[in-house]
Amino acid sequence: MKLRTRKRLSLLILLVGLPVYIFVAVTVVSILDRPPIWVEFLIYVALGIVWALPFKAVFKGVGRDDPDA
DSSP states (O other): OOHHHHHHHHHHIIIIIHHHHHHHHHHHHHHTTOOOHHHHHHHHHHHHHHHHGGGHHHHTTTTSOOTTO
């Protein structure tokens, strides 16, 4: 995938996908009837890691200069 495509896709993921994912995560935790704070923290940490793993290839090298330019 070209760097320009990855930059655009990563921007779309961060501006649209991340807020939707945050909303879903907060909704899931609120359905659990507010667990203890340490359980809630562990849930948010796990959900944050799970969110980042599928997009690792998209975000890799986005902040660098274009090697093809």
